[in-house]
Amino acid sequence: MTRTTPPRPLDIEAEFPELAGFRKVCTRLHPRPGAPKPDQSSVGGPLLWPADETWPVCREPHRRDRGRRVEDVREERRVLAETWRRGGSGPTDEERRILTELGREHQVPELGGNAPIPLLPLAQLFAREVSGLVMPEGRDLLQVLWCPFDGHGSPPCPRVHLVWRTSADVGEILAEPACPAVVGDEDYVPEPCALAPEQVTEHEWGELLPEGLRRRIEEWEEALWEEAEEDADDEDEPVSYDGDLSIAPGWKVGGHAAWGVTGPDEFLCSCGSSMGLLLTIASAEWGGDRGSWTPIEDLSLIGRHGVNTPTQVRIGRGGHLDVFVCSVDPTHDHKLSFQG
Secondary structure, three states, X not given: OOOOOOOOOOOHHHHOHHHHHHEEEEEEOOOEEOOOOOOOOEEOOOOOOEOOOOOOEEOOOOOOOEEEOHXXXXXXXXXXXXXXXXXXXXXXXXXXXXXXXXXXXXXXXXXXXXXXXXXXEEEEEEOOOOOOOOOOOOOOEEEXXXXXXXXXXXXXXXXXXXXXXXXXXXXXXXXXXXXXXXXXXXHHOOOOEEOOOEEEEEEOOHHHOOHHHHHHHHHHHHHHXXXXXXXXXXXXXXXXXXXXXXXXXXXXXXXXXXXXXOOOOOOEOOOOOEEEEEEEEEOOOOOOOOOOOOOHXXXXXXXXXXXXXXXXOOEOOOEEEEEEEEOOOOOOOOEEEEEO
């Protein structure tokens, strides 16, 4: 599986040479439905987890005793995917009955209080497969898990847990990882996806550029809009810095953070060091009908149901969750930016 980001609609550094100083490389992960193995990078796939190591749980106080079963969420998606593939008048009567049953919430009284909830595997990234992945010395594997309930932080979002490993030290693999009895939100259940990592160049979020440069870019965009309005034959929206030339959408490692919901913020580690973007957990791989970031291999699929949401993860109203780590020691406590 290969995914190739098209060249940007124009060379923004030719227009504004100063942007060369605000350039970064990120690695787009390009998750797509698949059957990844424990020794492969993935989203929602099985983890290379030692059989003799305790599975992590959440004990933080929040509602946890009611929700949907993971297996029901995934079966519901399978049934719905079949109805979309088939087209026509939608689900059959039998499929509607099945979907109604699968959509039920279940009460689990024993999960009251701070009862332990097994975390869900979210992603697994091997340094050998994901270029630019920040790793502590001697480690080559990052595993990301989260609690499938809101109620962590403000605004409420899942609790993210990072595990850094040396993959060669893992012997026998855990055969049956623990699974939560129910999940608080079906959007936190990732579909198993294989990855096709690709490095692309990004430029800093517009609000974080020097004021003079930012103003010139805004004036340049306004001129493009004026030209488009004067051209009655041109129905396409003009190129925009934030949408087409700055930051890649979708799941990615490193690069620049997008701050479309909260506005820019700066994170400092408890040790006093700066923090950098480790991972972006995204609701969609690209947006809009034009989709200038849509990989070349997917251009013919634009508009097809679910094509740009392969992981089925949804953050808030369709945004993303950024994970930041210490620039000196990534094993220090990480921080999250909820851009939902």
